[in-house]
Amino acid sequence: MLLRRRLAWAAVLACSPYLVLKLLWVVGIDVGVVHPDELNRAQWAAANALTFGMDAIAAAIAYTLTRPRETRIRAWLITLPLWVASGLLVVIMLAVPLSLLGAAVGDAGNPFAGDDFLRPWVYAIVYGGFIVEGAVLIGAFGLYVRERWGALLRTRVRALPDPAGTRDAQRFLGTAAAVLLGVAGVLRMTWALGSELGMSGRWIADRNATGRWMDGVQGGLALIGAVGLIVLVYRVGGARVRGPLAMAWFGAGSAFGWGGWMGLISAGAAPDSTLAERTSALLHLVYTAEMITGVLALTIGWFFLTECAHSFVANPTAHPDRTDRTAQREPIIQGRPAEHTVAGTASGRGARPGGSVVESSAG
Numbered sequence: 001m002l003l004r005r006r007l008a009w010a011a012v013l014a015c016s017p018y019l020v021l022k023l024l025w026v027v028g029i030d031v032g033v034v035h036p037d038e039l040n041r042a043q044w045a046a047a048n049a050l051t052f053g054m055d056a057i058a059a060a061i062a063y064t065l066t067r068p069r070e071t072r073i074r075a076w077l078i079t080l081p082l083w084v085a086s087g088l089l090v091v092i093m094l095a096v097p098l099s100l101l102g103a104a105v106g107d108a109g110n111p112f113a114g115d116d117f118l119r120p121w122v123y124a125i126v127y128g129g130f131i132v133e134g135a136v137l138i139g140a141f142g143l144y145v146r147e148r149w150g151a152l153l154r155t156r157v158r159a160l161p162d163p164a165g166t167r168d169a170q171r172f173l174g175t176a177a178a179v180l181l182g183v184a185g186v187l188r189m190t191w192a193l194g195s196e197l198g199m200s201g202r203w204i205a206d207r208n209a210t211g212r213w214m215d216g217v218q219g220g221l222a223l224i225g226a227v228g229l230i231v232l233v234y235r236v237g238g239a240r241v242r243g244p245l246a247m248a249w250f251g252a253g254s255a256f257g258w259g260g261w262m263g264l265i266s267a268g269a270a271p272d273s274t275l276a277e278r279t280s281a282l283l284h285l286v287y288t289a290e291m292i293t294g295v296l297a298l299t300i301g302w303f304f305l306t307e308c309a310h311s312f313v314a315n316p317t318a319h320p321d322r323t324d325r326t327a328q329r330e331p332i333i334q335g336r337p338a339e340h341t342v343a344g345t346a347s348g349r350g351a352r353p354g355g356s357v358v359e360s361s362a363g
Contacts, residue, residue, distance in 0.1 A: 001147070004065060007140035011062035014133035015055050017125050022052035032122035034115075047265075058085045058137065065140045075148070075305070080298075082141050087253025088261070089134030095217040096127045099210045111210045149305075153242040158235050166303050167233075174233030177296035180289045181226040181255060187286055188219030198282030206278060218254055222290075225251010225297075233300065248297065256294025263287030 021032070025048040030036035061081050064073060096111055103110040112123045146153065190197055192215040196204055228247025231237060266287070269275040 008065035087257035185222030192216030252297035259290025
C-alpha cells in the first residue's frame with residue numbers, strides 16, 4: 001500500500017505542470033503560443049477548460065489512491081475514469097519515445113521541435129508530463145487493482161465462472177467489439193506504414209512521423225485488445241486473467257479514449273477549419289467504430305467484474321485453478337474479511353475503470 005500511495009502522489013505532482021499551463025491559457029495568459037493574436041478566444045478558452053477538467057479528474061483520482069480508505073469508494077468511480085485516462089496516456093507513453101528514437105536515428109521529425117503554433121518547450125512539458133503521469137498513475141492503479149481483485153486476476157482464464165449465465169451475451173458483445181477493434185487496428189497500421197487509403201488531401205499534406213507513430217501504436221494496441229477480448233469471453237487457454245484483461249483494458253481504452261476525443265472535436269470543428277479538412281469520411285468511421293468498441297467493452301467489463309468478483313466470495317472453493325498461495329490470501333484482504341471487500345466491490349458498496357497531441361488537446 002505504501003508504494004501505491006507514493007506512486008499516486010507522484011501522479012498528482014506530474015499533473016501539475018499541464019494543469020498550470022492550461023489554467024494560464026484559460027485566463028488569457030498565452031505563454032508558449034506563437035501567434036496568440038490569431039486565436040479564436042472563445043474556442044481557445046473552452047477547449048483548454050475542457051482539457052484542464054480532464055486532467056484535473058486524473059489528479060483527483062490519483063489523490064484518492066493516496067488515501068488509506070480509498071477502498072470504501074465505489075469501484076466504478078475509480079476504474080471508469082482511469083480506464084479512459086490510461087488508454088489516452090499509454091498511446092503517448094509509447095508513441096512519443098518511439099518518435100524521438102526515430103528522430104535520433106533518421107530524418108523523422110522531433111515531436112519536441114515545436115511548430116508555428118506552440119513553442120518547443122510547451123511540447124516538452126506536455127509530452128514529458130504525460131509520460132511521467134501515465135507511468136506512475138498506471139502503476140498506482142495496478143497496485144490498487146491487485147489489492148482489490150487479486151484473487152480474480154490470478155485465476156486461470158478457463159476457470160472463470162459464469163454464475164448469472166451471461167457467457168453467451170458476453171461472447172456476442174466481445175466478438176463484435178473484437179471485430180471493430182481489428183478493423184480499426186488494421187486501418188491504423190496501414191496508415192502507419194505509409195498507406196494513403198481513405199485520407200483527405202490536407203491530411204496527406206500535413207502527415208508527419210509523429211502522426212504515423214501515433215497510428216502505429218493505436219493500431220497495435222487495438223489488435224492486442226481484440227485478442228485479449230476473445231481470450232476472455234471464450235475462456236481460451238490456461239493463462240491467468242491478468243494478462244488478457246490488461247490487453248483488453250489498454251486496447252479498448254485507447255480506442256475509446258482517442259476515438260472519442262478526436263471524434264468529438266472533429267465533429268465540432270468548423271467546416272473550413274484545418275481539423276475538418278484533415279478528417280476524412282473513413283477517419284470519421286474509424287472514430288465511430290472505436291467509440292462503439294468502448295461502449296461494448298464497458299458492458300462486458302460490468303458483467304465480468306460484478307459476476308466474477310461476487311462468485312469468488314459466494315463459493316470460494318469452486319475455483320481449483322487458483323494457487324494455494326491465492327487460496328491462503330483470499331480469506332483476509334488487508335486485515336478485513338473477504339466478504340467485506342470483494343463482495344462489497346461486486347455490489348458497488350462497502351469496502352470498496354492525425355495531428356499533434358498538444359494541438360488537438362489545446363483545441
